[in-house]
Amino acid sequence: MKRFLSNLVGSFVEAWQEVRIHRTRVMLSLVGVAVAVCAITTVVGLGAVAGQAIQEQNETFGGRPANLSLTASMGDGSQLAPETMQGAWNTALERYDITYSTRVVSGSLLVQFADGAANVTTTGVDPSYGTMHRVRVIDGTWFTTADTERLAPAAIVNEAFYDRIGRPDLATHPTAMVLGQQNTTAVITGVTPSRWEGEEPSMFLLADAMQSLTPPPTSVPAGPGGASYQMGGQPPMYEAWVPPELATELTTALQRDVAAALGDGANVSVNRQDYAAFNDGQDPFLPIKLMVGGVAVLVLLLGALGLVNIALVTLKQRIREIGIRRSFGATAGRVFFSVMMESVVATVVAGVVGVIGAILIVKNPLVEQLIGQGMVSDFPPFPVEAAVLGMVAATFVGALAGLLPALVAVRVKVIDAIRY
Amino acid sequence: MTLLQLEGVTRTVQLIDAPPLTILNGVDLDVAVGDRVSIVGRSGSGKSTLLNLLGLLDDPTTGQMHFDGRPVPSFSSGERDRVRGRDVGFIFQQFNLLQGRTALENVMTPLLYAEGRQFWQRSRIAGEMLDRVGLGHRATAMPDKLSGGEQQRVAIARSLVRGPRLILADEPTGALDLETGASVMELLDDVATASGAALVTITHDPAIAALATTHYRLDHGVLTPTDAAAMAVQA
Numbered sequence: 001m002k003r004f005l006s007n008l009v010g011s012f013v014e015a016w017q018e019v020r021i022h023r024t025r026v027m028l029s030l031v032g033v034a035v036a037v038c039a040i041t042t043v044v045g046l047g048a049v050a051g052q053a054i055q056e057q058n059e060t061f062g063g064r065p066a067n068l069s070l071t072a073s074m075g076d077g078s079q080l081a082p083e084t085m086q087g088a089w090n091t092a093l094e095r096y097d098i099t100y101s102t103r104v105v106s107g108s109l110l111v112q113f114a115d116g117a118a119n120v121t122t123t124g125v126d127p128s129y130g131t132m133h134r135v136r137v138i139d140g141t142w143f144t145t146a147d148t149e150r151l152a153p154a155a156i157v158n159e160a161f162y163d164r165i166g167r168p169d170l171a172t173h174p175t176a177m178v179l180g181q182q183n184t185t186a187v188i189t190g191v192t193p194s195r196w197e198g199e200e201p202s203m204f205l206l207a208d209a210m211q212s213l214t215p216p217p218t219s220v221p222a223g224p225g226g227a228s229y230q231m232g233g234q235p236p237m238y239e240a241w242v243p244p245e246l247a248t249e250l251t252t253a254l255q256r257d258v259a260a261a262l263g264d265g266a267n268v269s270v271n272r273q274d275y276a277a278f279n280d281g282q283d284p285f286l287p288i289k290l291m292v293g294g295v296a297v298l299v300l301l302l303g304a305l306g307l308v309n310i311a312l313v314t315l316k317q318r319i320r321e322i323g324i325r326r327s328f329g330a331t332a333g334r335v336f337f338s339v340m341m342e343s344v345v346a347t348v349v350a351g352v353v354g355v356i357g358a359i360l361i362v363k364n365p366l367v368e369q370l371i372g373q374g375m376v377s378d379f380p381p382f383p384v385e386a387a388v389l390g391m392v393a394a395t396f397v398g399a400l401a402g403l404l405p406a407l408v409a410v411r412v413k414v415i416d417a418i419r420y
Numbered sequence: 421m422t423l424l425q426l427e428g429v430t431r432t433v434q435l436i437d438a439p440p441l442t443i444l445n446g447v448d449l450d451v452a453v454g455d456r457v458s459i460v461g462r463s464g465s466g467k468s469t470l471l472n473l474l475g476l477l478d479d480p481t482t483g484q485m486h487f488d489g490r491p492v493p494s495f496s497s498g499e500r501d502r503v504r505g506r507d508v509g510f511i512f513q514q515f516n517l518l519q520g521r522t523a524l525e526n527v528m529t530p531l532l533y534a535e536g537r538q539f540w541q542r543s544r545i546a547g548e549m550l551d552r553v554g555l556g557h558r559a560t561a562m563p564d565k566l567s568g569g570e571q572q573r574v575a576i577a578r579s580l581v582r583g584p585r586l587i588l589a590d591e592p593t594g595a596l597d598l599e600t601g602a603s604v605m606e607l608l609d610d611v612a613t614a615s616g617a618a619l620v621t622i623t624h625d626p627a628i629a630a631l632a633t634t635h636y637r638l639d640h641g642v643l644t645p646t647d648a649a650a651m652a653v654q655a
Contacts, residue, residue: 006539010532021520324516327475328530328578329505331498414477416468418512 007334014325015341019349022314029310030350032303033397037354038361039296041390045362047289048383050371058275059134060195063239066247067132067274069104070238070254075265080235082211088261089238092254100241102126103207106234107214111201112177113164120161121202124210124236132241135204140170140190143206147189153209156190161201176203178213207236247272300397307343307401315405322409323417332410339409343402344395351394355387362386422489423586423618424451424474429483431469431641443469445641447483453585455618456609458629460646461638467590467622470638474620475588476504505533509579509617511608513591515571517563517578524550524559527578534582549577553607569600573607580611587612589621593628605631 019026063069070089074080093101105124110117129135130142137156147154155176157165168174170188178184186205205213242250251270259268322335330338359382361367431444443466451457461467472478473485476492485492487503495503509530517526527549531542538545550556553573563571572592579587592608593601605628612619623629635646 003535006535010539014532017521017525320516321518324512324518325529325533326501327477327504327510329501329533329582331501331533333498334501334533414472414475418510418514418516 007337011334011338011341012345014338015345018338018342019346025310025314026346029307030303030346030353032299032306033347033394034303034350034354034357036296036300036303036397037351037390037394038357039299039354040293040393041355041358041386042361043289043292043296044386044389045358045383046367046371048386049362049368049380053371053380055275056134057195061133062274063132064134064241065274066242066244066272068240068242068247068251068254068270069273070240070258070268070270071235072258072262072266072268073235075267080262080266082235084262085235085238088258091261092257093240095257096242096250096253098240098242098250100128100132102129102132102239103236104129104239105207105210105214105236107210109203109213110179111161111203112179112183114166115164117179118201121200122205122210123202124205124207126207128241129204129239132239136193137190138193140188142190143204148206148208150187153184153186153205153213154189155186156192156204157188158192158199158202159194160199161203162188162191164201180213184213211236300393304397304401307347307397308404311343311401311405312408315408318409319412319417322412323414326412326414327418335412336406336410339406340399340402343405344398347394347398347401348391351391354394355390358386358390421453422450423453423455423487424449425484425486426450426473426480427484429473429480429485431466431473431478432481443641444473444480444643447641447643449636449643451586451618451620453618454613454616455620455634456612456632457618457620457634457636458632459620459622459636459638459643460624460626460629461622462624465638466641467638470643471588471590471622474586475508475510476500502533505530506582507585509582509584509587511572511575511579511587511589511592513594515563515568515575515595517566517571517574519563522560522562523555523566523574526563526574527581530578530582538582546577546581549581550574552611553577568596569604572596572600572604576604576608576611580615580617583615583617585617587617587619589619589623591623591625592621593623593625601625601628 072080072085089101092098102125107122107124108119109122111120125143127143127145127147130137135142138159139162140156142156143154152175157176161176165174165176165188168188170191174188175185176188178186186203186209192204240250240254251272255268255270258270259266262268322330322339325335325338326332362382426447426449429444429447429449430442432440432442434440447470449457459467459470469478473480476487476495479485479493487495488507492500517523518529521529524543524546527546528542531538531545534542547556547559550559553576555570555573555577558566558570558574561570563574566574572595587608589608593604596604608619609631619632621628621632629635636643637646
């Protein structure tokens with residue numbers, strides 16, 4: 001143990017001395033390694049950042065995996081009574097012990113702003129929607145069950161909406177007038193961040209409030225030139241958040257149960273709509289990552305080749321030195337390890353430089369803008385696995401480049417090396 | 421006490437398409453602690469090969485060789501390297517200081533292969549050793565800034581820093597002028613005496629050889645004892 005420790009420390013001391021003395025040649029040969037490590041780390045880093053951004057983005061739209069969405073309609077075009085539908089849905093949720101579910105009612109409401117009335121895209125949801133779609137609220141709070149008791153409906157608006165009413169302090173309970181058959185005052189209780197530049201005003205209401213604000217759907221019978229269609233509020237969509245591994249089973253089960261409860265003539269469809277369902281967990285950036293990664297590996301190998309080249313050329317001059325060290329008690333293993341360590345110490349230093357470069361590139365505001373395309377407001381931190389990968393690649397290349405010189409060094413004939 | 425014992429040692433090398441070449445033939449040699457041995461021989465007489473054997477860098481083809489009472493072939497390769505590091509100090513004709521390292525770092529080199537106190541306090545120990553050879557004030561000088569005599573003194577400090585029991589000096593004054601050579605030999609003798617080590621000097625200079633107490637001549641691989649008088653005559 002004692003010997004191991006002094007051997008280890010001794011090897012590092014020797015390797016460091018060697019790198020220090022030959023810093024010019026070491027630095028020259030390491031430029032390639034540093035560049036390659038930087039490239040590999042950057043690719044992985046950008047991939048992780050972009051992947052995270054895309055995932056977050058997808059989750060706000062399609063829900064977190066696995067999100068099952070159910071829509072139902074009657075085959076003959078007649079209306080499904082909301083109570084019947086809600087009853088069938090609730091029974092199914094209870095049966096399969098599903099905790100998170102929400103209705104989603106999409107529509108558009110006329111809102112009075114200071115500069116005139118405007119149509120605002122409105123989504124009616126249940127409180128669970130916030131968790132299921134990872135909705136971030138930058139001011140105020142997301143809906144709670146207490147909000148269902150409010151007389152004046154609570155509204156959560158996006159930043160564009162919030163800007164348009166002059167960003168009032170939420171503690172002062174700002175309101176917005178929703179115009180309709182009967183004007184309604186909604187209380188703004190939360191603000192969601194803008195998802196892209198120039199986003200139009202939009203808001204969330206609780207599903208019940210939304211339904212009471214929109215006129216009930218009315219069927220317009222088929223006219224001379226077309227089929228029948230519906231006017232007014234759309235029927236809600238029902239969403240459930242279920243464990244991904246049960247998603248397929250539950251899709252069938254929910255469809256079967258709800259269809260059975262609604263009786264003959266009902267068309268029920270259940271779809272999985274989260275991002276994980278579409279790409280089977282595959283990375284959408286995989287081809288680009290593979291390409292840039294492949295180039296980086298080539299650069300890394302070229303860097304290593306340069307390292308081996310220089311190491312072998314200078315080995316001739318070092319044979320004497322190795323002979324001297326052997327004569328003072330360096331074992332063959334120690335010489336092997338020292339020569340190898342030299343290469344590793346050098347490439348690890350290059351690796352650190354490369355990784356720092358990669359962090360500077362990936363976390364550069366310009367690059368973030370380019371990757372995020374203005375769609376992401378909150379960038380994840382630089383991924384640790386990218387930094388680790390960069391360091392591992394550097395160490396590996398160092399060991400690889402050190403192997404040949406180390407093997408040559410061990411075969412040195414001591415006295416011959418010293419005398420001639 | 422016998423430190424190194426060679427009995428009928430032969431070393432041959434296998435050549436391609438030729439009969440084996442005998443480099444050392446029936447060498448007998450005893451070196452005890454505190455001995456001063458000189459071996460004189462021309463180029464090609466087998467000096468390097470003998471040095472290889474004495475420094476545990478090579479094995480005899482036939483014959484017996486004992487180090488510290490133990491047959492040398494019984495040492496494992498790692499053991500052999502460690503024994504060499506601990507008990508044998510080399511001094512070379514070309515000084516062979518490591519370029520780019522200071523005098524102090526050069527003297528510290530053997531201690532890098534030591535363990536325990538010698539390893540962890542290598543800087544202090546090396547500094548003391550440099551003081552002993554009178555170069556404490558040149559500790560931070562690079563080898564190319566040292567004179568030949570100074571370089572050889574650093575090399576002596578380096579070979580003695582682990583307190584070896586056997587010092588192998590290969591043409592230690594070969595690259596020095598007469599006067600400097602004499603003072604270096606005097607220093608070597610002093611330090612060896614102080615540490616009680618055996619000193620084996622391989623040289624072609626009879627004057628240097630004459631400083632030893634036991635004398636040998638190596639000729640065509642055969643080692644024969646000679647007396648000091650014969651040395652003096654040659655000198």
